[in-house]
Amino acid sequence: MEVLFDKDEIRHITGRVGVTIGTFDGLHIGHQTVIRNLVGKCQDEKIQSVVYTFANIPREVTEGRPVKKIITLDEKVRLISQLKVDYLILIEFTEEHMGLSAKKFIEGILLEPLDVRHLVIGHDFRFGKKASGDQTLLKKLQKKFDYELDVVPPVVIDKKRISSTLIRGLLTEGKIIEANRYLGRNHYFRSIVTPGKRIGTGLGFPTANLIIDISMHTLKPGVYLTQVLAKSKRYNAITNIGFNPTFESSELSFETYIIDFEGNLYGKEIVVEFLDRLRDEVKFESKAALSRRLKEDLHVAKQFFASLDTN
Numbered sequence: 001m002e003v004l005f006d007k008d009e010i011r012h013i014t015g016r017v018g019v020t021i022g023t024f025d026g027l028h029i030g031h032q033t034v035i036r037n038l039v040g041k042c043q044d045e046k047i048q049s050v051v052y053t054f055a056n057i058p059r060e061v062t063e064g065r066p067v068k069k070i071i072t073l074d075e076k077v078r079l080i081s082q083l084k085v086d087y088l089i090l091i092e093f094t095e096e097h098m099g100l101s102a103k104k105f106i107e108g109i110l111l112e113p114l115d116v117r118h119l120v121i122g123h124d125f126r127f128g129k130k131a132s133g134d135q136t137l138l139k140k141l142q143k144k145f146d147y148e149l150d151v152v153p154p155v156v157i158d159k160k161r162i163s164s165t166l167i168r169g170l171l172t173e174g175k176i177i178e179a180n181r182y183l184g185r186n187h188y189f190r191s192i193v194t195p196g197k198r199i200g201t202g203l204g205f206p207t208a209n210l211i212i213d214i215s216m217h218t219l220k221p222g223v224y225l226t227q228v229l230a231k232s233k234r235y236n237a238i239t240n241i242g243f244n245p246t247f248e249s250s251e252l253s254f255e256t257y258i259i260d261f262e263g264n265l266y267g268k269e270i271v272v273e274f275l276d277r278l279r280d281e282v283k284f285e286s287k288a289a290l291s292r293r294l295k296e297d298l299h300v301a302k303q304f305f306a307s308l309d310t311n
Contacts, residue, residue, distance in 0.1 A: 102133025
């Protein structure tokens with residue numbers, strides 16, 4: 001997959017193409033359905049597939065406030081590449097874009113620079129000033145630009161329409177099993193392991209401490225059953241997200257205890273995948289009480305992972 005970053009590079013794409021456009025934050029099952037629909041049509045007709053998305057979240061510009069991301073930009077690129085897309089157009093959404101009428105927006109960024117054969121969109125795709133453009137306008141432009149419009153219906157699971165907003169809410173509530181189901185994969189963070197306060201080491205549970213970008217949407221504080229990808233191997237783990245209330249810390253921390261792991265991961269990149277929520281974060285009366293609870297957590301975790309191995 002080739003990644004393009006500005007309008008001049010876009011014009012290097014020659015021949016008829018199929019395109020989809022959207023923010024695709026989280027790249028959940030609904031997004032994947034749209035992109036797979038596009039790639040399938042393009043492969044059938046032997047034309048190039050193009051995903052047009054944004055380096056930021058447009059709502060941050062239109063609403064003038066930060067919007068926490070489900071996945072980083074690097075992860076969005078990585079996940080889209082796995083869907084066998086030919087080109088990814090990655091443009092910064094600006095105030096200039098926000099001020100364009102719907103017609104000028106879609107013609108200027110998409111229909112004029114590219115020779116579009118298929119335009120595939122999600123059912124709720126909106127664009128242009130005050131989100132005034134929708135599939136009705138795109139249907140009107142079909143004849144002028146000679147493309148076919150495909151509107152992909154929403155993906156509904158458990159009677160819920162899958163959306164990035166739904167998934168953010170589930171992460172906030174710590175409902176990781178549901179979030180994973182709607183993402184179509186385990187929710188994960190990728191980070192470099194950094195030295196911490198060594199609190200876990202003092203309790204007999206040395207942890208890998210992670211730094212998570214503050215722009216990311218984090219999970220509800222608590223203890224989670226996780227798996228860690230490190231040094232090309234997968235390990236079972238327990239991850240705590242929280243403020244270490246027993247030690248009266250005010251700083252949010254991400255700490256992962258990797259079960260039966262020996263070695264040093266400082267400075268190494270690891271991936272932590274969240275499988276289930278074990279419990280809330282608790283303030284214990286003493287280090288000894290915390291240590292006893294950690295041993296109980298480990299016992300429960302080992303039972304959980306043993307059940308995965310037998311299924």
